[in-house]
Amino acid sequence: MATAHDLNRQSVELTGDEHVRISPLCTDGQILEYYFEDARTTPEALRRGARVSSNGPFLGFRPGPEDPYQWLTYDQVLERVNNFGSGLIKLGYKPGQSTFVGIYSQNRAEWVITDHGCCTYSMVTVPLYDTLGPDAVTFIINQVGMKVVVCDVQAKVELLLDKADRTPTLQQIVVMETVSDEIKETAKENNIDIISFTDVEAMGRIEPHEPVMPKPDDLLTICYTSGTTGDPKGAMITHGNIIAGMSGCCAHIKGFGDLTADDCMISYLPLAHMYERSCQLWVYMQGGRVGFFRGNIRELMNDIKELKPTLFPVVPRVLNRIYDKVISQVNSSCLKKFAFNLAMRKKRALIKRGIIGNNTIWDRLVFGKIQAMLGGNVKQFCSCGAPMSERVLQFARCALGCYVYDCYGQTESACPATMTLPRESKTGRCGPPIPSCSVKLVDVPDMEYFVENQQGEVCLKGPSVFKGYFNDAEKTSETLDDGGWLHTGDIGQWLPDGALKIIDRKKHIFKLDQGEYIAPEKIENIYTRSQFIAQIFVHGDSLQRYLVAVVSPDPENLQNWARSKGLTGSLDELCGNKVVKDAILKDLVQQGKTSGLKGFEQVKDIYISSEQFSIENGLMTPTFKIRRLELRRRFEQKIEEMYNNLNCMK
Template sequence: MFLASGNTETMHKVGRYLKSMIIGIIFIALIYLLLEYTGSPVGAIALASMAAAPALYFACRRTPLRPPLDLDKQSEPKGSDEIHYSKLNEDGTDVKFISHLYEDTLTIYDAVRRGAKVSNNGNMLGWRDSRDSPYQWMRYNEALSRAKNFGSGLINLGLRPGSSTLVGMYAQNCPEWVLTEHALYCYSMAIVPLYDTLGPDAVRCIVDQTEMQLAVCEEDSKVKLLLQKPSRYLRKIVCVKEVYPETYKIAADANVEIYRFEQVEKLGAEKMNKEVPPRPDNLCTICYTSGTTGNPKGVMLSHKNVIADVSAVSLQLGDHKPRSSDVMLSFLPLAHMLERTCHVVVYMQGGSIGFYSGDIRNLMEDFKALRPTITPAVPRLLNRIHDKVLSTVNGSLSKKYLFDMALSSKQRDLEKGIISRSTIWDRLVFKKVQESMGGRIRLLVVGSAPLAGNVLTFIRCALGCVIVEGYGQTECVAPATLTTPGDAKPEHVGPPLPCCAIKLVDVPEMEYYTTDGQGEICIKGTNVFMGYYKEPTKTKEVLDDDGWLHTGDVGTWLPNGTLKITDRKKHIFKLSQGEYIAPEKVENIYQSSIYVAQVFVHGESLKSCIVAVVVPDISTVKKWAQEQEIEGTVSDICANPKIKKLILDDIQDIGKSKGLKSFEQAKDIYLHPDLFSIQNGLLTPTLKSKRPQLKQYFKIQIDDMYKNLN
């Protein structure tokens, strides 16, 4: 992600200025020569205008992007297993999987120091104290100095250097999050992110499993949560912000010491410990996946894993990779690897990262204040922008007509590989959209969940910037595939990155076979994780003896060598906001309703909620119906809105009492009069739901429910 350094916007302005000068000089020279020739000022100007027109065209025309890959052949299968490799690999063998881009950057510790050098000690971390204040910046050398002081202070508090020392980090995105992470790397320690959606039980489980002695917290409420179910291992907490007196008392009762962040920095500076930089194979983080059932699993990633992945992303982006002039807005959770991968690739090139204010409702104000040039994003944010624009233009025929013309024009450019925000349509139609995100976005990386094709195309046209979409898992750092800059076709996730290979394997129970070009996605390469922490059995379930990570996702290869995600092998799916749902868990809870005989819960990665098909318990429902003087056949009862409300309210109440989160609750139901059975093909011989068949059988009803919810 790195071109020549220098401000992109300034370079474009200089380019436009030079073009104008050249055209002006040509025009004046032609007028002078033609005046001599014709003797008529009017004639000279007219002829000069005609002669200068081609120069004007060639000077102002927009040139297509130069993709780093052949868009018609982005990857090719090799061998009997039809393994797909990146075309950016030298010879397509696993020996050539990229592990680093620069010889002096083999660890995350190295990456930040390289950034300090190439940026000439430029801005690294930015924040603002309030919504009305401007961003202020910490430079690379100051950040590195503070990180070293903090790390040294942790050693003075009794932590031992080395990757067996695991330190918790429980905070929203902020400079101290990054300082803590790099403080740990100064002494080869590893960071374990904690986050709110885990819940107190899961947090306690993580602290116990990692035998975490020390955690860094952002503020008082998070300290209290750690102390709510105190672990016998946790003895010290470092807090960034002020801690209330009563919290100190709770900590003392639990035999836990509390320190302030600046106190530890000062302690480290007063007695400096010699750094112990990590090696590439050292553990850098244990990133716990939130999961849907049971305790979360700790994904162990090495420095080599992360550097391999960010290096591969940089190669894939070609001329559009980050550079030292870039500014990124950090708002996706640093507890997850997508955001942290974006941080590393920006630091490696000496770019700057500004943090959002902490309230997602004010995110667009942060965009306007920071004016970033690159940013990661999730479908939920882009869907909102898309929906807001459409709701505005749909209220006016003239606006809708102009919008459709603008979108069609820019889409034609997009299909030619031309990406621009200098057209007449950008000034008339898309300027507000661009300004809502600061007006300078040149690269946007989409991850976490699939993005609908029409939304992706709209955002590409409206923002006039390169937008790439990736696919991966925490177990392979973040992305394992990435769409190629210049590829305008949506609804695929691109070819494999040059740090890994991808193959498909049969999923006979779902009737997916590689002979038909479909199967479970398996990944092998330098970005594949070290295993689940203290979970060898679970590790073997997903990582086979040959090093292939079995993702549980089902995909198919498109003719141009890009991958399309089509299904999920395990009965777990992700909603558009990135939340995972275990439908069987929800079904088991809803099944306890006296009104429910059978239930099928369904969700889609392009939707933000789940819906359900319910077969009512006829005898119970009929009894209630008679009391309400509702008569009719079973079909009539199922179609009655009062009965639908009765059942929906009941299952939601049960779900709430059983601890289901809001996003785990069905927002609409369809009542079906006939039981699922082996005979109608909706149950297996062991009476388990055939989910693909149920999804297809109730496709019309599911589509209607989502349509009504929009």
Template sequence: MVSNDTMNLSRFVEEMDQYLDYIGGPAGALALTGVAAASAFYLASRPTPQRPLVALDRQSFPLPGPELVRVSKFYKESKEGKFVSFIDKDVRTLYDSFRQGAKESNNGPCLGWRDAPGRPYQWLRYDEALLRARNLGSGLTGLGMGPGALIGIYSQNCPEWVLTEQGAYCYSMVLVPLYDTLGPDACAYIIKQADIQVVIVEDDAKANLLLDRAPRSLRRLVSIKETRPATNQRARNRGVEVLRFEDVESAGAARNAPEVPPQASDLCTVCYTSGTTGNPKGVMLTHENVIASVCSVLLQLGDHKPTRSDVMISFLPLAHMLERCCENGMYMVGGSVGFFTGDIKRLPDDMKALRPTVMPAVPRLLNRMYDKVMSEVSGSFIKRVLYNMAYSAKESELKRGIIRNNSFWDKLIFRKVQEGVGGRLRLMLVGSAPLAGNVLTFARCALGCLVVEGYGQTECCAPISLTVQGDHVPEHVGPPVACCCIKLVDVPEMEYYAINNQGEVCVKGTNVFQGYYKADDKTKETIDSDGWHHTGDVGMWLPNGTLKIIDRKKHIFKLSQGEYIVPEKIENIYIRSQYVQQVFVVGESLKSCIVAVVVPDVEVVKGWAQENHIPGTLSVLCNNPEVKKLIMDDMLGWGKDASLKSFEQVKDIYLHPDPFSVQNGLLTPTLKSKRPQLKAYFKPQIEDMYAKLT
């Protein structure tokens, strides 16, 4: 990042400050003569622009017909309504793709890890990874697991995660990831619903979390790290056997069971979404689904796609399909994947040690990077001037299709930002939640690499659309990828109509899931009779053929860190407070928390105010800090009692004296909140709350 210890910049700033003191003049043209000369050199030495792979003013192809369907331009048969399923006819499954990568890499480095911070990365090569995966899968068959069996895995990203995945594929088993944010109850529900008998666990702590609510179906835990004797005994008391990962591998090597490779149509995973209401839903994805998704992204990246010489940093959860698809794309081309040490605070240190060239990311990471740089430059006039000049120059290059990290400005201003991600990054894929346009442009300028933003869902195996190299305009998610097509469907209750290029985003293609596990009713609610998956997101087509996400059909939204919020659920809990008559919970996909507008119960609040000798009308009381604290503390107490997660609790409230009503246009005739109208009505107050929270 730009900081006081940035050698070149600090020395320059110090000398410039001294010079300004000496001449006693303002920071004008004279003070920046040297920078101007450097700028002239920079402009004279700029490289040749890269040509976009498609015309940027026509990035998708509209199919004829009334449904206004749009398809990718990166697959010529898309015009005929066909979708990419694979690139190489011999690579149709994730079993095939890993072996293809081993061949492409010539047994190069595959899985990397560090035993501790400060240590160098160690590498497992492809052939050894294949052997160990096969041994583990063979060992699982010795535990009674066979084709179609669902194997659970509950672990942070590590080499053993991938060995488990590939070991399962050797014998046509199906992987079911578990993860911390699901919570123990949801994990127990998944194990029970999927009838999971074996779960690979990372360590003693995760083993105990599963044992707390272990369903009867769970028979064995296979621990990657050592477990305590007390944990092993606790497991036995519950009828669960704890085995060591390495012991299952050894037993599998001795057993040497013949492999049973999967077919493209076979399930490779049941990926449970964290859900927003009720229990999580298991998204059934086949090998074809994943291969199609990976291949479509590789096609769209063109010359920027990963190769055998690339190294990727793995820190986003492998339990989610964004990271899973990125890693499988790396293995397909014979690239290397290095895992972070497990502590997100040490991620910069891991990246400096690994020096990745490819990196999947989420908006929250880029937001922090942006905030840190802005904080640094805001404290110094000279830093701010230099930063603005550097940003303007790099943005100008972006607009001309130039992507590089070796300019004068990169070396002077953005060197620390680039070194913070290892210094070699050439490709970043951003997804999971919306990204503010100014942050995306900053990332493209500061990192000096290709940064593409995608939109997708677990149900579509991650990608639905992806921005195109050369398109510098932010705040859209690009055209459809080659494995699917997109249409917009009317949402009349929200006044979105396809004829106006607005509506619910619906997807059809080889990346669309097979349905929800043991939940046909939920599947029918999501996939219609013509095979269109209804995402619940509202989008609009921009004139250049790219998609922009503008709303959520069911008023469910993501926070910037990717967590889903169901405001109605939270409102139904807060309304239990005796002080609350009405409440409107609101959030923004570019923010990390939620806030609320609260109409207090006039009688209860006035009664409390009188008891505490606080005078005033309800309007006056709404502006009283003590009243606000009373109501907010009580709301948070109800939220805690209802087990709301921390990100589901409001971080600020605005007290409004006048009730929402049909007459003032904030309620429907059936007395339901008109959420878009409420958000628009209280826009100043909402913006003020967020401004105070930043």
């Protein structure tokens, strides 16, 4: 395995007609399946972590808001893993691929113990999560034929019992915390047994079973993607898939981002998704530690300060919040603003020379307090789910003084497929293929994207690509072609240095009444560069000539602008102010012109909503993508009013 990172030659094209690109780090052009000989499945990876850490601390938690982290060692976790898996067998569940176990819980040690307790006996886990909604949870239980679900708290048990008449296969609920006698009685009435997590462990301790270790091609999990419309799809992920993905990451950043037993990760992104699960694998197969947040995202910064992590997986929304908080403080003083901007310029110059760190005079004088917000030890940020804006990415690299990797992947690729290089100084890209994945682009004629122009739909292939959707041959054939290529639906462009850039989305396209194709996500990505915009939903259909949009403004920027113009009032009042609306619409159009949008791609009217799109109000997916169907339903009346006004003006 080569270790050089040539920023001018980040990927290489294989000979042939398909224009396939791979990492230059692939030895003799061979795609990487695993990085460590003794970690080819997740149970092997956990045992490797125990060995290389010399039974060091593994899983950490805080009993209370003022308490320090308490730690379970690798051997303690392994003992509980074997006990829990043996306990499931005692309950009547057979080792092997025919047993599916649901996990309906926030991130915590018991989540990991359940997951490994199942896979140590070749069982398959099926994560459930709140934002799927009760109907989707019911759909998943029935599609899989699930007999047992492991829950964390009583509220989750209640949600399952509310739908018990629609989930006839469900027989047992294992719960981590105590539940009331009333809930136990309700469960009994529905012919469902409630069993405590500790009791299952105790059964396995009394009657242990030898592990039934999986093979790399065996299923690890069925990870359901929420999607923006329709029923969720169950991506079948094998042990080999997730091992390959994270092995590729290890090889990709070798010499820069190698982890040891001294490294620690903060766990707060949902374990029900492959991104968080992959990151944890990355840590434990190298003997590192994972500390869980206490479950309240508002208290996350407090947990981070106590944990002092070295590895921080993020989605752009989290980094955006950190950035906004810092900039708000910087803008409170002309002196602070001057010092901050000067320090940013100096650090950017260093990064362009390949120098990344937090030990300069600018770190001591300006950025030290910012770094202390995150515990002061962060060495690596990994971002996935959406592209980071240039200003936030530059802020993270400069002010936090650490490597920041912008990754691209999907659930169906066991998360990572491409990843920026450690010393990358440019922005607006998601890097080259990691050594465990091949990438090619294919023509999309309807959208005028052609491979000859280095543009097209991104397709992925390799040992990290999933096996298909559970019990859904039709959707599988729509996503995986006969050659084994995963069609992502994203439009990419190869940059001259061999890095990939995501420029559009194929899936969400529609025609206006004149026949013009519209890719709303491309327009939304441009409009979010406006100072006024926190979130935006661009809408159009084949019966209308124009595009309209629902805008959720950036409250702080909007109120600062309003004060500068002598406008007063609450956020709700500003959102209803015509002067504000005209200013935002004008700025959006200008952003569109600057970025080369055609006239028919510009919105003609907007509605400003003071309510942010969020997971909690159902307007975003758990991976922070907007739910288009739900947004259209929620703002149907406002959309109709905008079109009525526009049509009256013809």
